[in-house]
Amino acid sequence: MTGRLVVVAACCLALGCGPNPPAPVKVMALIPGSTNLLAPTEVSLQTVTNVTNLKGTVASLVGGASVVVDPNDPLQQINGGIANQTDDQRYAGIVKNTGLDVTVNWISKGDVLWPADFDSWNMVTAYYNFERSYQYFLGVYDGVDPVELRNQRVMYWPEVHLNSATPLTDNALYLSYIKSFVLVPAVNFQLVPLAMNLGVIGHEFSHRVFSVKVYGDVGIPAPLVQWTNQPFNTLKSIDEGFADFHGYGVTCLETAGCRPSFLSVSISDADTLQLRDFSRPDACLDPTLKSALTSFSPDQWVRDPSMYKYGDLWAASMYQAANELGKLGEMQKALVASYDDGSSTTPGLQQLITGTLNAPINAFTPENVADVILSHVTDPDLKKQLCSQFLTRLQLACTTGGSTLCAEIPNCPSTASRDATTCPTLP
Ligand SMILES: [Zn+2]
Structure with missing residues (x-):
């Protein structure tokens, strides 16, 4: 890994001035084809300001950075720990090396630039994936300027230690506490590196959106x-x-079409793929998962596949409801609209969290989360389908409450219903 990073840094010095045509720039990148496998494809980068250093209005890549989260580090103990530090303090304590410009080795063929080596293909494809993720959310924001999604710092192949002596490999993460994306080294060359996986970058970009809107861009949010x-x-x-x-929504932008199984080219573990496949018809809460949800400590939950398995029941509900009606775009917009809404009639998730911060038990419930999302779905058919899916797959509590179907979910239409043949009703 170090050797490859040295190459990146050395190239920066030797080839400081590569080609730098103004955007849009035609380049080759590795894009999913009709079989879900990557194929060299001509694309147009719309947002680059320097195509050789991969800097642009959406993202800028940085090579050779070093990130170390270590509670024993004196810098990370200032103010009693990183949770109490300012963004700048935390960044200074955790980012041990802020890195250098990356340099893509290009070969010009006509008016199209071709990456000349593995890192160049990987970096260009990653940049393209960030650009596509931005374009996806530009549409989902529905007329609101997503200014907070521009100028993202993307650390390419950094050395990352998260409370561990072993550096992370084969992963891509959004680290809200340093407001940076990290694309750590790919060592399993049998699989598509996560940086090259459009759905994975869409997934990470979504964490940035959630962090900004639900947590108000706080690096270490109080509820966590x-x-x-x-x-x-x-x-x-x-x-x-x-x-x-x-992430699935971002994959829809390519000609290969929408791929809920976008992880399958990058992850080989069958159990992980099964639980992350939110398109499977039998995505249902089961007794084991239900028990884990209520009993697991935060440390247990984040280390257990249950965290993703439960999350993907929410994804499954939205996926099924939206695709049944052909209203995927409406669902995506309603979901993001529900993240932050200061109105008194339809408060958002940020407002639900703030209102329940000091007493979340029986207040920040799955039913309340579902109700916030449903209150932002304007299409009546989608609202009904979505509530039926939530009731079915998440086994939400629903006791008759006067004029509404469920006292616990006032925004669930009275025409919605639980489907016990899809998911057996739990006691
Ligand atoms: Zn994630």
């Missing part, structure tokens, strides 16, 4: 420090499930 058990577990899971749902 204060909460435990079901409120904590629900919150972490919806962030993951929504990210999978949006």
Whole structure:
């Protein structure tokens, strides 16, 4: 890994001035084809300001960075720990090497630039994937300027230690506490590197959106420090499930079409793929998962596949409801609209969290989360389908409440219903 990074840095010095045509720039990148496998494809980068250093208005790649989260680090103990630090303090304490410009080795063929080596293909494809993710959310924001999604810092192949002596490999993450994306080294060359996987970058970009809108762009949000058990577990899971749902949405932008199984080219573990496949018809809460949701500590939950499995039941509900009606775009917009809404009539998830921060038990419930999402779905058919899916797959509590179907979910239409043949009703 170090050797490859040295090459990147050395190229920067030797080839400081590669081609730099103004956007849009025609380049070759590795894009999913009709079989879901990557194929060299001509694309147009719309947002680059320097195509050789891969800097642009959406993202800028940085090579050779080093990130170390270590509670024993004196810099990370200032103010009693990183949770109490300012963004700048935390960045200074955790980012041990802020890195250098990357340099793509290009070969010009006519008016199209071809990457000349593995890292160049990987970096260009990653940049393209960030650009596509931005374009997806530009549409989902529905006329609101997504200014907070521009100028993202993307650390390419950094050395990342998260409370561990072993550096992370084969992963892509959004680290809200340093407001950076990290694309750590790919060492399993049998699989598509995560940086090249459009759905994965869409998933990570979705975490940035959730972080900004639901947590107000706070690097270490208060509920993740204060909460435990079901409120904590629900919150972490919806962030993951929504990210999978949006990652799937980003894949729809390519000619290969929408791919809920976008992880399958990058992950070989069959169990992981099964639980992350939110398109499977039998995605249902089961007794084991239900028990884990209420009993697992935060540390258990984030280390257990249950976190993704539960999150993907939310994704499954939205996927089934939206695709049954051909209203995927409406669903994506309603979901993001529900993240942050300061109105008194339809408060958003940020407002639900703030209102329940000091007493989340029986207040930040799956039913309340579902109700916030449903209140932002304007299409009546989609609202009905979505509530039916939530009731069915998440086994939400629903006791008759006067004029509404469920006292716990006032925004669930009275025409919605649980389908016990799809998911057997749990006691
Ligand atoms: Zn994630």
